[in-house]
Amino acid sequence: MNVADLIALLLQHSPALIVAVPLLGAFITPLISRLNDKVRNVFVILTLGLTASLVFLLASDVFTGNIHTYIFGSQDLALPVVRILFEVDAMSAFMAIISVILSLVAVIYSWSFMKENTGLDKYYTLILLMTAGMLGMELTGDLFNFFVFLEITSISSAALVAFWTNKAKSVEAGFKYIVISTIGALFILFSIALFYGQYNALNMAMIASAIQYTFLDKIALVLLIAALAMKAGVVPMHMWLPDAYGKAPSSITLILVGATQASLYGVFRVCFTIYGGAINLSSISIGWILVILGIITMLLGVAMAIIQTDFKRLIAFGAVAEIGYILLGIGTGLVVMLNPEMTTTGLAAMKGGIFHIMNDALDVGLLFLVAGAIYYATKETSLNKLGGLARNMRYTTVFFIIGLLAISGMPPMNGFASKLLIYESTYQLNPILSIIAILSSIMILAVFVKVFHSAFLGPALPKFENVKEVPKSMLIAMGTIATIIIIFGLFPELIVNNIVEPAANALINYGDYVREVIPSFTGGV
């Protein structure tokens, strides 16, 4: 068998392998952990590296316009519900890239960051499980399977949030997270039961082709969006997010960002694919609900960030605000999509929103890693007690400046590219929306400049005299993200045209997604 055949074979089975490799790796990790700690770390990094290369292989094919399906169970499509289907379109692949990059960077960061902790075999097992769960959520084409992966992600991430069990606040945050996730997941299961009772189908494409928009479907829509938005930390259901983000180890916070975005992906999948036909009938209400949620999320996130004194909690509220931008972009796209005069605006808004998913993950992730680095070096998270660290931690300071500029949407960072798309397109819909969005960005900049001033500038404090730069693995992790941020910021066209636009088109042309499973389906744009 030559190399080309092998790659074709890998590509064909990649949807299954992308989930199977980290899942299998997770359960081998404790065994390898008995040998040697370093071997285990290398093993985990290699497992995620293999997963990442599979994701890139699959994505490179999906972005050219193919939709991949992978059937577990009966290949005979005439029999209903005796199989689980993975269906990968450009949006799924886009989200999978984000998740796998975040996990890989987090594992590299953990090498030094978590070195002094015990129980690391469980830590790495849970990280791999969480990655498998996130990737499964993003690749699956089956609603019940989505629920199962959602629960895998929730359970492993709640355990990881509470990883520092010696800290009361961490355990509390973990408990809060698992309660919220479980209730959300149970409502998702309830709405899956509503679909199953009506259409005898669990496959998203089959439901989308059969859906009648009955009263029960509306209840299911409300439950699905509420539950997934709760898991994504959308205001007014964000109360768990600052706790979980703030109290988890920094490396875990980075993956948690990916997990919340996987839930956000669920919201889009529900709105655009399952209820895709309803969008063509009357998109106005769903779109406006997303826009209003986005605006509230943005404003409240920023307002709460201003008054925080804890470094990580402050960034967590910044992360809440960034989710608002994503919702605003996608919501605007939904609102104007019907209007034939504004299709370019709609597409631009969608592109902005989707591009911002990736930028949000990178920017917020980098800031959390910097906060973790400062905690590692000083054992301090309160902004009131930090100061003058720029003298001791040069690289970390540079990374913080990059993160600061990126999250507040300043050129030449990646945040600027996506926020500009969102500003421009929302201005066409309603100027007030874009004014609020710009105002929030300015406030985010103000907040983070304040943080920069209080943590890095100022006189050298005697207690931080012996603080040293963090170890190499943490610098490599932060450097990787910072490099991606700058590359995305300098060449946004490259990313938008090759990755973001296929993802936006995949969401809008939901008919293609459905036709891959139900060839006779005629709906869709």
Added chain:
Amino acid sequence: MIFNIPFIAVAALILIGLYAVIFKRNLIKMVIGITLIESGVNLFLITLGYREGSIAPIYTSSPGGIMSLPVPQALTLTSIVIGVAVLALMLSLVIHIYRHYGTLDVRKIGGPEE
């Protein structure tokens, strides 16, 4: 089914569970509330697959007649397994919280940063 009793039971279980989660001050009672919601959802799934007078869907030893739909039962089994994992994790976190604060009352947990 008489008066749709299973569906009424589903609604009652979910509402009681939600009430317990939202209004109870004791962490253990909140956990019980979540398991109640879960039982309600599981019962809903099972009820969807049931037909009056149907038998268990075992094809090899079927005496004939209508069978219940097996898919919701498979879904429920999966959901129960997940539920056990979630329950175990929640209770272990409750144990840790109790060790730190010496109480399970949500009003006394928390307080200033350590």
